[in-house]
Amino acid sequence: GQSLEQPSEVTAVEGAIVQINCTYQTSGFYGLSWYQQHDGGAPTFLSYNALDGLEETGRFSSFLSRSDSYGYLLLQELQMKDSASYFCAVREGTGANNLFFGTGTRLTVIP
Amino acid sequence: ETGVTQSPTHLIKTRGQQVTLRCSSQSGHNTVSWYQQALGQGPQFIFQYYREEENGRGNFPPRFSGLQFPNYSSELNVNALELDDSALYLCASGNRDRNTEAFFGQGTRLTVV
Numbered sequence: 001g002q003s004l005e006q007p008s009e010v011t012a013v014e015g016a017i018v019q020i021n022c023t024y025q026t027s028g029f030y031g032l033s034w035y036q037q038h039d040g041g042a043p044t045f046l047s048y049n050a051l052d053g054l055e056e057t058g059r060f061s062s063f064l065s066r067s068d069s070y071g072y073l074l075l076q077e078l079q080m081k082d083s084a085s086y087f088c089a090v091r092e093g094t095g096a097n098n099l100f101f102g103t104g105t106r107l108t109v110i111p
Numbered sequence: 112e113t114g115v116t117q118s119p120t121h122l123i124k125t126r127g128q129q130v131t132l133r134c135s136s137q138s139g140h141n142t143v144s145w146y147q148q149a150l151g152q153g154p155q156f157i158f159q160y161y162r163e164e165e166n167g168r169g170n171f172p173p174r175f176s177g178l179q180f181p182n183y184s185s186e187l188n189v190n191a192l193e194l195d196d197s198a199l200y201l202c203a204s205g206n207r208d209r210n211t212e213a214f215f216g217q218g219t220r221l222t223v224v
Contacts, residue, residue: 043201
């Protein structure tokens with residue numbers, strides 16, 4: 001069967017670093033994407049890994065290990081506005097639109 | 112702002128009715144997908160259209176159907192609405208040939224009563 005597992009909730013202090021893990025089991029795999037979604041908002045693309053290793057985009061980094069079916073999103077220098085839900089999503093086909101999402105991690109940043 | 116717009120933003124329908132949701136994607140995007148997001152859950156893939164033809168489908172019954180038009184707009188149609196169809200419906204567009212990330216609209220909140 002298909003599954004993506006993420007922690008349901010994470011709390012971290014403003015200015016700190018937080019890591020959100022994702023393990024996956026899917027029928028097809030072209031890469032792992034990360035999306036941020038604020039309450040009432042649209043999912044916003046953060047990062048994508050097609051190959052093993054670390055991708056860095058400003059304060060956000062994402063890592064993938066295909067052999068371990070595992071990835072993580074690293075958020076540095078946390079800000080209050082980073083409080084949101086974070087989803088890992090497996091790209092199951094060519095093109096970015098065939099995404100299988102996890103249930104999401106609710107990140108709360110506290111002062 | 113992603114350039115992907117959806118209408119309406121909110122909608123209330125009665126069980127058994129039919130509904131059409133609309134999405135307008137960016138110029139240059141040739142693929143659009145629709146997702147259903149229940150409260151507290153991740154988006155669930157309904158189907159994808161590429162160059163006006165269905166090109167992949169998730170685990171949704173045939174009463175969920177769609178269309179993609181040459182002017183980058185698309186529709187999601189749901190027949191015989193059920194209470195469990197109440198959810199946020201998101202469309203996402205991209206360019207499959209350039210393998211871009213998916214850009215999501217703000218969604219339509221559908222409530223079935």
